[in-house]
């Protein structure tokens with residue numbers, strides 16, 4: 001194997017990376033590396049080193065074609081403190097079995113039920129606003145998507161009452177992942193809640209744990225794990241799931257899955273919606289086109305799941321928003337053996353980073369990459385793109401299991417709210433992406449609500 005490293009910056013140490021370019025704008029730092037060094041960049045930090053990969057064919061090979069040669073990356077070690085053996089963090093045979101068991105909960109029939117809850121909760125939130133009111137849309141969207149996932153998962157009314165204990169605990173836990181350094185900090189620091197602003201996390205984790213276990217036991221006691229039970233929510237489906245030899249999930253496993261789906265299932269969609277409101281406010285012509293489509297298709301009523309195929313501009317708006325601001329902005333993997341990539345030797349145990357943020361802005365694939373232009377999704381120009389020029393939901397066997405859920409939720413929430421309201425950015429409010437585990441707006445998005453005539 002070649003001992004020559006791919007090009008990259010001078011060696012740095014973890015602390016500098018955490019404090020300096022990372023805290024100050026990790027995405028900007030990666031973008032500079034990509035511009036200076038190209039499709040494969042060696043970042044000599046720590047024992048194993050990081051490699052930043054922006055070649056779309058290589059990304060396809062890692063996530064899809066040769067996926068067995070790679071494991072999940074370093075960034076998820078810390079997420080596993082909370083999510084343990086859940087779907088996002090588990091590996092190998094356990095992951096394969098769990099994915100098979102959970103998949104039916106995202107099929108068409110249950111999705112219809114979730115869709116009803118999505119519209120209902122979005123409309124309820126929209127009805128609680130007043131003309132001229134100023135609010136933080138990022139926070140509003142976080143509450144909304146949390147309420148939706150809680151209702152679809154276990155029929156809980158969380159988010160209706162923002163002060164409820166479970167809502168507070170979830171906020172604390174999400175902040176653990178949002179804390180500066182959460183991505184690279186040693187696992188024990190995350191476990192003990194030692195990162196800035198996360199001291200409450202261990203207690204919140206214990207309370208959430210007890211809460212979810214309580215729900216599972218109550219359901220089991222009520223006979224909800226009978227496979228013939230009429231299942232309404234996702235928890236009921238997890239309890240009823242059986243593999244080929246009749247085995248079912250342990251209480252620990254269900255806890256891990258519920259926690260994973262809860263966390264993975266709301267923060268990303270909230271970010272997608274928040275960035276969408278911002279972009280629509282900055283692009284009145286796109287906002288007008290969206291409003292026209294909603295008027296035409298919905299004719300004054302709430303959206304339903306059956307409307308989705310006809311809401312093509314709504315879908316294009318979300319697609320373009322997730323291109324410019326991919327809610328999951330980076331994916332990590334680790335090499336299990338020595339590899340050769342683009343002619344360079346990459347040793348076993350290396351950390352690979354693939355960033356949607358970089359690829360979605362790459363001018364080799366996207367003409368005028370910085371422009372928000374939903375029309376590019378409707379004029380056929382995206383059809384000829386390489387598969388991994390756009391990968392907001394990842395790819396291969398670890399592709400997002402909640403993708404259909406997220407599209408349904410994103411489109412219904414957008415339609416239910418945008419048919420009534422036009423949120424406008426408060427002039428002067430700074431909008432800046434903050435790339436943590438997900439891509440959030442650093443200062444929230446303060447908007448003034450205008451009722452549509």
Ligand code: HEM
Pocket residue numbers: 087088089099149260261264265266268269272326327328331332391392393394395397398399400401402403405406
């Ligand atoms: C716009 C919204 C969303 C985005 C952008 C997104 C993005 C992603 C990405 C990129 C991955 C792959 C990570 C990797 O390969 O390392 C992933 C995995 C996952 N997502 Fe999502 N996601 C979204 C919504 C959801 C929702 C709504 C749910 C659940 C209700 C969910 C649950 C999961 C789970 C459980 C995994 C792990 C799947 C596995 O490894 O088998 N996500 N998501």
